[in-house]
Amino acid sequence: MRKIIFSWGLCALLAVSAWSQTVNENLANLEKYQEELPFFQELITGAQYPEPPRNYDGFPYLETRSFENGGLTINRVFYPDVPLLYDIRFDQVITFHPLFSQKLLINPAKVNGFVLANGNEFRKLKGNENYLYDKNGFYEIIAEGAYLLVSKHYKVEKPARELGDYVGYYLEYEDFFLVKNEQFFPIKKKKDAIKQLQVEKKAVRENLTRKGIYYNQNRRKYLIALLELSPNSPSDSL
Numbered sequence: 730m731r732k733i734i735f736s737w738g739l740c741a742l743l744a745v746s747a748w749s750q751t752v753n754e755n756l757a758n759l760e761k762y763q764e765e766l767p768f769f770q771e772l773i774t775g776a777q778y779p780e781p782p783r784n785y786d787g788f789p790y791l792e793t794r795s796f797e798n799g800g801l802t803i804n805r806v807f808y809p810d811v812p813l814l815y816d817i818r819f820d821q822v823i824t825f826h827p828l829f830s831q832k833l834l835i836n837p838a839k840v841n842g843f844v845l846a847n848g849n850e851f852r853k854l855k856g857n858e859n860y861l862y863d864k865n866g867f868y869e870i871i872a873e874g875a876y877l878l879v880s881k882h883y884k885v886e887k888p889a890r891e892l893g894d895y896v897g898y899y900l901e902y903e904d905f906f907l908v909k910n911e912q913f914f915p916i917k918k919k920k921d922a923i924k925q926l927q928v929e930k931k932a933v934r935e936n937l938t939r940k941g942i943y944y945n946q947n948r949r950k951y952l953i954a955l956l957e958l959s960p961n962s963p964s965d966s967l
Contacts, residue, residue: 778816778823778832786898788885790816796825797846803839813843815851817882818899820864837865854879856911862904872953875926875961877908880949905952919944922952926959933958 781789787792796812801822814823814832822835822843843854853866860881868879884899905916907925916922923933937943937954944951 739895776834777826778821778834780832781816781818782897784894784896785886786889786895789816789899791815791817791845791882792847800844800848801835802841802843805841811843813845815843815845815867815882817885817901818884820862820867822867837867840865840867842867845880854908854911856908857906857913858916860913868906868908871905871949872956874956875909875959876914876956878952878956879908880905903907903948905948907956916948916952919951919955922955926955928955928960930956 736907755836784844794814796814799813800807800809800826801811801813801824802808815821816823819876821837822840823832824835825831826833836854840853842850843884850870851867852870854877855866857863857866862881868881870877870879872878881904882901883904884901886897887900888897889895905922906923907914907916914921914925916925923930933955936958937951942951
């Protein structure tokens with residue numbers, strides 16, 4: 730009986746020792762994390778991020794499944810070098826908990842905007858709450874002129890068509906909008922943008938068509954060029 734008690738005690742001691750070593754290592758990471766992220770208390774108020782299903786082909790994030798350092802604006806204060814993921818399925822911004830190494834949701838009510846590692850800027854915008862994929866209201870800011878040119882990235886889950894390793898997959902979409910005074914104007918075809926921006930057909934032919942810029946080939950490039958042609962754009966007044 731004494732041998733059994735001694736064995737239990739030894740196992741417990743080893744477990745505590747291993748746990749203490751892990752905690753000490755994590756506390757060192759936590760200290761560094763707190764130095765770099767003064768808003769740590771803001772982040773830990775978020776819930777743990779539920780991992781996406783492993784039996785789906787692909788991932789629900791924008792561009793990458795790995796954390797990369799970006800910038801985050803919380804309560805109008807900007808913090809650089811923040812590890813971020815952007816789940817465009819649920820319109821959620823994610824960081825990680827330094828002590829428990831868990832993905833952590835950042836409270837969207839506190840986030841004004843963020844910048845991903847590739848430099849793409851996202852802001853929380855009001856005025857499009859009836860749009861199905863608005864959710865937390867984060868839009869990519871593409872260009873600014875007479876209007877804001879923004880896009881909404883989102884992914885939709887679809888069931889797999891054939892039996893195999895995966896039961897589903899993700900389809901990615903991007904919708905474009907012109908925004909002014911918190912009014913959103915959806916761009917479903919090029920005529921929508923031309924009409925809203927009041928660009929003359931002659932200007933479109935000379936500056937886009939002749940240069941080989943076509944809406945169906947590259948919507949983003951086309952809309953940026955079209956916005957620059959708007960009679961109310963800043964460049965027009967120079």
